Amino acid sequence: MKKLFLALLLVALAAPPAQAATQKRTVVYYQTQYSNGATGTYVSPKPLLDRGTGVTDVLVAAIHPNDNRIVHLNDHPPSHSRYTQMWQDLAAMQSRGVNVIGMVGGAAQGSFQRLDTQFDTYYPLLRDTIRTYKLNGVDLDVEERMSIAGIRRVIDQLKTDFGTNFIVTLSPVASALWGGGNLSGFNYEELYRSHGSKIAWFNGQFYNGWGNAGSTAHYDQIVSRRVIPVNKVVLGVLTSTANGGSGYVTMTTLKNTVTSLKTKYTNFGGVAGWEYFNSLPGGTTEPWRWAADVTAMQK
Template sequence: MKRRSVLLAALAATAASGGTAMAARNPSASDKRVVVYYQTQYTNGTYVSPLALTERNTGVTDVLVAAVHLNDLNGPYAPVHLNDDPPHSAKYDRMWRDLKTLRGKGVHVLAMVGGAAPGSFTRLDNEFDTYYPLLRDFIRQYDLDGVDLDVEEEMSLAGIERVIGALRADFGADFLITLAPVGSALKGGGNLSGFDYDDLYRSRGADIAWFNAQFYNGWGRMNSTADYDAIIARGLIPASKVVAGTLTSPANGGSGYVGMTTLKSTLRALAAKHRAFGGVAGWEYFNSAPGGTAAPWKWAAEVSSVLKR
């Protein structure tokens, strides 16, 4: 479960193969995804730049800037927030410049929408015509490569299908649409999203680039391949579309952190078992072990050393 931003927490209160629309984005056997969630842009008043991810040649493929929220239009806050502030706030100017630089180096930059602070997807579900244009215009303004839909509240299947369909229609075949379910939701178990992911994949699999499945906080583990294997064994969602999400530091909330030695062993085994293994996603960047806040880029470099062979 993603960390709830302080201000917004207070507010809240098509084929089984996935089709061919996103084929150009799927990694080869030697080019797995290394996904980094980037939510903490400031720590103790100091800006956290993501530029080291390319300057250090870490092998990162995707950076997901988090977390975007759609607020009540009748409330006291701006309709679109990135964490505690509107995305156009001056505090984010350097971040947007840095993310543009990453894109110039071939890294995809996506926006994570939703997470632990509820409301965004309820609004998209119940008042689509009012709130979807806010999301669409935000994506256009910052020229993003895609969105990560992290639905951690009740939403209807029809509602999430409508959002995905509108994104595909508005942004075309190369736009990356990912989702971030808890790991168990992809094997018919516990779920935070309301809708059934099997049903969603059957109806919209061709439009979903991949899932950043959360294998932590009791929804799965990365101390072995067992939970990931169970998803693939069902035969519905291919390994190319399941990216294994893990905590990058024991300080990042919840439970289920796996140290780097164990994580690399699990990733190595997954890559050997599943030729099209989708890769790994880390929550989150700023304090990633083993480098910590001084060198958070080392996490991506370490996992890439296993996956990019």
């Protein structure tokens, strides 16, 4: 009996420990805080938490260090009263484990030119905004020309100021991750080779002609280059035909693509959606449903 017990014990010790399922990223961009313009209705991100969607990261857009040396969140300083409720809602989400990340830049030009050529003037404005609103990280959406030295300097300083747990992501067009078309002016594979350990992941834009989420082909093309690991490549998609230009894929098509990707790659990086307020299938009345559906696709 003792020998049997010892044999069973040895087998148990030799077996690998059970691994909890790792949740994939469900990333939601949150730029439209008020529907129907400046005088519209406040769009709270909190249903993403309250409805149990499984959202992992909310990217608050878009932060701009402006040439008047005042940081704006879209058209107003982040301290404006129109954002008071938003910051409270986001803090409540943070307290429940959702990362709140500030998206810097985007289509509006100038933010990264300033950070590149006038770093000592404009970086402290970004740093102080991160501190004031206790952001978990920043998403660097470089859609203008910037030197690779400049983006490295920004990443290095963020890590110096906020530590190793601070999240730094980038949002290149998808083709930039396979050596194709690029809006940023620097080579992302070269950046990854030097700074990959400091970059949490890439929210690749698989739309507007820069990539396509209708199949796995373009995602596979990135992975096949063996530079940026699959767990750091997030499939960025449009959440509605009304968002951006072209390349929206239906939820049925997206589910087929995501199902194939998670089958091919056990460490598939996740899905990001631009943007929250009118996400299909719920639209403006239930925009949280997109995130719930995407989380379910990845299980």
